[in-house]
């Protein structure tokens with residue numbers, strides 16, 4: 001496999017776990033997004049961003065958008081990490097909404113992360129509680145998969161991280 005760079009942004013550690021597993025599997029160099037700039041990223045033929053999903057945004061995507069003009073003709077991929085179970089339709093919707101313009105041809109992969117309200121910042125925990133309270137007023141049969149997962153996770157501590165989630169991305173990164 002030719003040399004690539006793994007860029008990640010992780011608040012609670014799940015995305016970092018995937019970045020470490022991907023580093024072991026590929027031998028690519030690995031950095032947090034805030035430790036690199038466009039000049040560094042463009043030295044590589046393959047660029048992978050890994051970021052947690054937060055209220056439907058992907059951490060670190062802002063950095064990838066900034067460096068996108070320098071990555072023309074490179075193999076670029078995004079791997080996002082969320083609490084919901086894998087759902088093809090939902091992933092396609094996230095891709096359509098977030099990977100636009102210069103990132104339109106970039107494939108989006110998914111790995112399931114973790115959920116631990118005790119470890120969350122006060123603001124994150126409050127946000128999740130507000131969302132859970134508003135979802136509790138809805139009919140559960142109308143929930144999207146991420147809504148059902150959020151309601152199931154309430155008060156639970158779960159870690160769904162699994163290195164096999166990286167297999168499709170590793171296959172894509174092969175020469």
Ligand SMILES: Cc1cc2nc3c(=O)[nH]c(=O)nc-3n(C[C@H](O)[C@H](O)[C@H](O)COP(=O)(O)O)c2cc1C
Pocket residue numbers: 009010011012013014015016051052053054055056057081082083084112113114115116120124125127128146
């Ligand atoms: C405030 C907040 C918002 C979140 N929003 C989503 C979401 O929209 N979809 C999802 O699947 N997971 C969501 N999650 C769960 C995180 O994506 C999940 O915990 C992931 O493992 C975090 O990655 P990290 O450990 O690298 O920070 C949210 C978590 C928090 C705290």
